[in-house]
Amino acid sequence: MRESVAVKHSDAEAAKSTADDVVQAFSQSVAAGERSDQPYPHWVLRACLPADTIEDILALPFPAPSLEGVSGKRELHNKTRKYFDAENRAAYPVCEAVAEAFQDKRVIGLIEKTFDTNLDGTYLRIEFAQDTDGFWLEPHSDLGVKSFTMLLYLSTDPSHSDLGTDIYDGDKNHVGRSPFESNAAMIFVPADNTFHGFEKRPIKGVRVSLIINYVTDEWRAREQLAFPEAPIG
Template sequence: MRESVAVQQPPAEAEKSSAEDIIRAFTQSVENGKRSDQPYPHWIVRACLPADTVDDILALPFEAPSLEGVSGKRELHNNTRKYFDVENRKAFPVCEAVAQAFQDERVINQIESTFGTDLTGTYLRMEFAQDIDGFWLEPHSDLGVKLFTMLLYLSKDPRHGDLGTDIYDGDKRHVGRSPFEPNAAMIFVPADNTFHGFEKRPIKGVRTSLIINYVTDEWRAREQLAFPEAPIA
């Protein structure tokens, strides 16, 4: 009589984090965030997204675009910038999940109450940024049509520890730099003194981040928006 041999089944693929999971992670990160009032109010928050969500964003099949020897402003390369827009929400589940989370009224309410901004009538804009050597940004404030800015750092390269956002005072004097940690973010509400940028320095590999803004109806590039027909209620 033959002994029965159990057939080992391959492990089931882990279920991906949903928008609800992302909401929970972000809510907790904001509750544990650290505020600084110098030189303007800004927050550092950590563990912003579930770990698998970060991995899925990093796995998006977008190549880092060439700078063609030009930098200083992101808008100089508008033709190669990538967004969690309508097209990419449809194509990639992680883009859809993250966008749905940041469109959710619970996230909106927490942002408004914690950071002191009114997002009524604004639109969600999420840019997937991939910065390579030669990239730099001049000091700018984001004041105008942006009512909230979150710079979410993603890349896990250990060489990126000094690639955080540079912080300037009202006279555009360099006064500090945010920590660049994967799944951590710098958050602020744009004002006339919220100067930030990126001092030119060597970038090994690709510096990857997600830039999350809520913008007013005056934003002209509607194709960049996650939900161009659905302003925040």
């Protein structure tokens, strides 16, 4: 059963696209996705969500947090991170639509089949990330409690074209960078060699993205989850 949250959107306009619209757009994106096996299996998808869903997400009234001169790991700023959690699902229709879509059995089945992962018993976690100048991430693999990672790029500033995710080999040597395009994504299933990060470089304005994960029951920060009482399956 889904978690019983009274969804009230009195302070926000209705989402322009429904959860079903998101399911359809994502499904089409996966069908047209590009796979690379070097240095590990990963995919690049485009047109992942309906265009007006991207507009609604970018309009969310969450201020970009200050880095306070510290970066390298996202968990260094846990207090200011934002999620499509139960509270924001209730407050913002677009958060609800996207969360419902990625909880949908059609999307779950498609992800499991296409990306060869098992999401049974996992929980949906969607982070709304806003990165500003000075941001960087050390190479890391996501191996552990994450069963799927989707890095969905959102911001539309043309200067962000070189702000994709940096890709490393098993020895953490930099070997490439995913393309940064609004509504495009990089996807991989975490393994011991799926090293990725973000090399420090200038960021004009705010680099906006969604980080979509399915995490195991060992995930401790239950308040970050979209449906903390509703595991997949």
